[in-house]
Amino acid sequence: MYDYEQAPSSDPPKSAATTGFPVSYNSAYSSTADTSYTPAPPPQPKPIVKWSTGLCDCFSDCSNCCITCLCPCVTFGRVAEIVDKGSTSCGASGALYTLICCVIGCGCLYSCFYRSKMRRQYGLKGSGCTDCLLHCCCEYCVLCQEYRELQNRGFDMIIGWHGNVEQRSRGVAMIAPPSVQQGMTR
Template sequence: MYPSAPHNQGAYTPEAHGGPVPASGVPHTPPTQAYAAGYIARNTPFKAPAVGMPWSTGLCHCCDDPANCVITCFCPCITFGQIAEIVNRGQTSCASRGAIYGLLGFTGFACFYSCFYRSKLRGQYDLEEAPCVDCLVHFCCETCALCQEYRELKMRGYDMGIGWEANMGRQNRGMTVPPSVGEGMTR
C-alpha cells in the first residue's frame, strides 16, 4: 500500500517491534510507524469554498420588471440576446446570440447554452451560485433565470435596450445613471 522507507529512515519492521503480527484481516498500524517523507499526513485547515455576493433580486421576482417578464415568456431569445451581448462585452451581437438561442430552443438545448452565460455573468460580478447550480436553474426555471440575469445587469447600470457599444458611449461621456434603490429599501 505504501512504499517502504529504507531501513536507515526508521521504517516499520515486524522484527523491530516484537515479531510478526498475527493475521486478523485488519491492517496493523503501530502508533510509532514511520512513513516515507511523501506520505506524512499534514494537518491543513479546511477552507470553505468562496461564496460570492448575493443577486440583487430573487429568482422568482420576475414581476419586478413586468415588461421584461412578458417579453421573456413569449420570446426568450430577445432577453437572452441582450444578456449575451452585455456579458460578452460587445464581442458578439444581440441578434446573433438570440438567433442561436432560438434555434437551440427547437432542440431543447437552449437551457444548456444559456446556463453558460449565467456562469459567465456570475464570474464577472462575483455572484453566488444560488439557489442551486447554474444548469439546474436554467433547466428548471429558464424564463425566471433569464429575467433575473436581465434585472441584475439593469441594476448594475446597463440600459439593456441599447446594447454594449451605446452603454460604453454613455459611460465615456459620464452620463451613467446609478441604479435606483427600491422604495422599500433603506441604507
C-alpha cells in the same frame, strides 16, 4: 578538437542531463548579488455577493417578464451581449439561442454557460451545477433575474454594450473646448 574536461572546483558540477551537453561550472562567473526573488502575491478573489434580486421577483419588471415569456431569445440576446462585452451582438446570440431551441429543444444548455460567465465576472453566488439546474427548471425566471441583475448594475439593456460604453464615455468627455476668437483683433 574540443576539450570536455572540467576544471577542478570546490563547487559540485551542474548536471548536464537536461540538454545532453557537458557543462562546466566556473565560480569566477558566479554572481555575488542577492538573487532572492519574491513573487508578487496573487490577486485577492472577488468577494462572493448575493444576486440583487431573487429568482421569483419576475413581476417587479412586468415588461421584461412579458418579453421573456413570449420571446426568450430577446432577453437572452441582451444578457449575452452585455456579458460578452459586445463581442457578440444581441441578434447573433438570440438567433443562436433560437436555433438551439428549434434543433434540440433545449436552449437552456446554451444559456446556463452565460449565467456561469456572469457569476464569475461579478462575483455572484452559485455554482456551475446550480446554473444548469436553474436554467433547466426555471429558464424564464432565470433569464429575467440575469436581466435585472445587469440593469441593477447600471446597464441600459435596450441600447446594448456599445450604447452603454458610448453613453458612459460621453458623460466623461463632455469638457468644454477652448474658446477661439474669430477674426483679427488688437
